[in-house]
Amino acid sequence: MTDTEIKISIRSLYKVFGDDPLPALQYVKGGLSKADLLETHNHVLGLNDINVDVPAGKTTVIMGLSGSGKSTLIRHLNRLIEPTAGEVLVNGDNILDYSEAQLRELRKHTMSMVFQKFALLPHRTVLQNAGLAPSVGGQKERQYADEARKWLDRVGLQGQGEQYPHQMSGGMQQRVGIARALTSNSDIMLMDEAFSALDPLIRTDMQGLLIELQAELQKTVVFITHDLDEALKLADHLVILKDGSVVQQGEPQYILLNPATPYIKDFVSDINRARVLRVRSVMTKAPDATGERAGEIDHDDTLESVIALSEGDTSLSYRVMKDGKLVGVLDMRKLVRALVPVEQSDDPENARLSG
Amino acid sequence: MATYDFIFDGLGLRNWCGSSADDGGMTSMAQLLAQTSGGDVEVSPWETPFPSMDALHDACPSFPQSRELTSGLEQGFLAIKDSLKVVVDPLTQPLSWALNEALWVMQAVPWFVMIPLLMLVAWAVSRQMKLVGLVVICFGFLGFVDYYTYTMQTLAIIFVCAVTCVLLGVPIGIAMSRSDRVQRIMIPILDMLQTLPPFVYLIPLIFLFSVTEPKLYGIAIILYAIVPVVRLTDLGIRLVDPDVIExxxxxxxxKxxxxxxxxxxxxxxxxxAGVNQTIMMSLAMVVIASLVSAPGLGVLVLRGIRSLELGVGLLSGLGIVLLAIILDRVTKAALARINVSQSR
Structure with a gap:
């Protein structure tokens, strides 16, 4: 994770909601908890000392339950909400120093956003909705129509540009929302619980669409969700928020195997580990693998697929390949052990640092 | 002795009051009664009068009576009238022109052009043959009973006033929706305009403008009818889905x-919806405005009342109802078309 370029960097970001946030901030910095701040000073702590680096071209998922501050956090990235203290660096610029005009440029060209409730303009056609960003920039419909149509086609809405949003189902409306974000040709896409309002099957579809688009376009995606399965499916980098603070961040596989706190352990305890964990996270690294091997598997395979391959035989072991080269071995016994949720990591500090 | 002597005595204002309370003349009914029944009658505490201006005047002749307040208001208004007129007159002059022009156009265009034109408008706005038919039947009926000219006058007045209401009301509503302070200031004013009996607007307006000027009734109608369009513009903008704004x-x-x-x-x-209400309210006001020389069906209603011509009153009343139905249905159809294209 350290070798990739950092696109957005959030530095000691605080947000306190209330009439007089600055004095309240001092109490927070002095170590007052969210509940105590509400009780004694009647201010709500939204975000508490957030430090997150968002890698370029990857999907960063910010996960937390409702009230954890995840939607507040994503709105700081394009300053829909002003922070109480801290810095947000986008491409190295602190956007908190931006003027109104610079901020509008940022929102038009650098960042686009997809919303939980779609937030399409009901009086405009699907095509006009998809072309919102260029139309805000002053382009006429015929100027942006080709670009907008291209992205509508890409998200699977061929020939539906003349419809109105209310004529479409929720899933299709959110496709328009994604096309709208893509038409702006921005590097960064903010997705605020983009799939939470959709029913499960459609949601799976949309997740597939996003993964496909990501493989093709490599946008910097910041995705908010309260659903751990969704988070693990999409994330290259996972940030877990609780009560406005980051509890743990890092590669999802790592968090799954080394939960830093009991809170996260509880969280990850009831997910389907076989589907989420990859061979590379549980294999034994070995440059040469001599001895009896049942076959070759890729380092990015899920454990579920390996179990299917072995037909449940725990006595086997496999050679693990990466780009045609041998990188390690995987013993089926080790694989089965990895499926049982681990006790809390001995070294939580280490877990957080590696993120 | 008056009941409230003690106030002025207690405050040491007896000198300011001038002479003793009793020689102020017999201004109150109680005193008059006391006089006729001979001698002072003991006033029981049960009949203690409210400490009103008149009661206090009994105790102290220098204290003004309430009729001096009303005449003072009148004098005050008359005093500022001329300077007010210098400002208001040119500002409202375009309204007079617009009303005069509209009245002239509506009457100058012959009926066989005007009725098809109105049918066309009804079609353009509503896209419903049913409404076009309604327009034909209503105007046909009103023309048949020789009320065509009156109807056109009323229509002209409503057209000018409703358009003015929208031109003024929508920007005011937008300003209210964008600033809570403007909203706080405007709401009491709108409440007052809405509840003040319409006749009350007419009185200062009569002082201000000559009765022959069309803007006199124009202003009265606009003040009365502008409220819904302002309110609903404010409400409508405030109700826009915050997610979409985000x-x-x-x-x-x-912005x-x-x-x-x-x-x-x-x-x-x-x-x-506000425009619809505004049109309905200007139609209601058009009748009252005929008291101050507004032409149209209201004049006939007035004639019905003044000379007890029952038939004329009923028929012109029916005419106003028909006009109201047409205007309401056509604007509602327009509203429904907007709603269909936006329903979520």
Whole structure:
């Protein structure tokens, strides 16, 4: 994770909601908890000392339950909400120093956003909705129509540009929302619980669409969700928020195997580990693998697929390949052990640092 | 002795009051009664009068009576009338022109052009043959009973006043929706305009303008009818889905782009409901305005009342109802068309 370029960097970001946030901030910095701040000073702590680096071209998922501050956090990235203290660096610029005009440029060209409730303009056609960003920039419909149509086609809405949003189902409306974000040709896409309002099957579809688009376009995606399965499916980098603070961040596989706190352990305890964990996270690294091997598997395979391959035989072991080269071995016994949720990591500090 | 002597005595104001309370003349009914029944009658505490201006005047002749307050108001208004007129007169002059022109056009165009024109308008706005038919039947009936000219006059007045209401009311409503302070100031004014009996507007207006000027009734109608369009514009813009506003912000819209491309289009159903109400209220006011020389069906209603011509009153009343139905149905059809294209 350290070798990739950092696109957005959030530095000691605080947000306190209330009439007089600055004095309240001092109490927070002095170590007052969210509940105590509400009780004694009647201010709500939204975000508490957030430090997150968002890698370029990857999907960063910010996960937390409702009230954890995840939607507040994503709105700081394009300053829909002003922070109480801290810095947000986008491409190295602190956007908190931006003027109104610079901020509008940022929102038009650098960042686009997809919303939980779609937030399409009901009086405009699907095509006009998809072309919102260029139309805000002053382009006429015929100027942006080709670009907008291209992205509508890409998200699977061929020939539906003349419809109105209310004529479409929720899933299709959110496709328009994604096309709208893509038409702006921005590097960064903010997705605020983009799939939470959709029913499960459609949601799976949309997740597939996003993964496909990501493989093709490599946008910097910041995705908010309260659903751990969704988070693990999409994330290259996972940030877990609780009560406005980051509890743990890092590669999802790592968090799954080394939960830093009991809170996260509880969280990850009831997910389907076989589907989420990859061979590379549980294999034994070995440059040469001599001895009896049942076959070759890729380092990015899920454990579920390996179990299917072995037909449940725990006595086997496999050679693990990466780009045609041998990188390690995987013993089926080790694989089965990895499926049982681990006790809390001995070294939580280490877990957080590696993120 | 008057009941409230003690106040002025207690405050040491007896000298300011001038002579003793008793030689102030017999101004109150109680005193008069006391006089006729001979001698002072002991006033029981049960009949203690409210400490009103008149009662206090009994105790102290220098204290003004309430009729001096009303005449003072009148004098005050008359005093500022001329300077007020210098400002208001030129400002409202275009209204007179517009009303005169509209009245002239509506009457100058012959009926066989005007009725098809109105049918065309009804079609353009509603796209319903049913409504076009209604227009033909109503105007046909009104023309048949020789009320065509009166109807056109009323229609001309409503047209000018409703358009003015929209031109003034929508911007005021937008200003209210964008600033809580403006809203706090405007709401009591709107409440007052809505509850003040319409006749009351007429009185100062008569002082201000000559009765022959059309703007006299124009202003009265506008003041009365502007309230719903202002209120519903404010409400409509405030009710626009905050998620959509957030999306507009997130894609970098300026305030102006947000207003014209998002807020006003999305508030349009509410604004149109306000326009509908405004038209209905100006129609109601047109009858009252005929007291101050507004032409149209109201004049006939008035004639019905003044000379007890029952038939004329009923028929012109029916005419107003028909006009109201047409205007209401046509604007509601327009509203329904907007709603269909936006329903979510």
């Amino acid at each position: 999306a507009a912000d997130a894609f970098g819209m300026t 102006r782009q947000k207003l014209f491309n998002v807020q006003i289009p999305l508030a349009l159903p509410n604004i149109m």
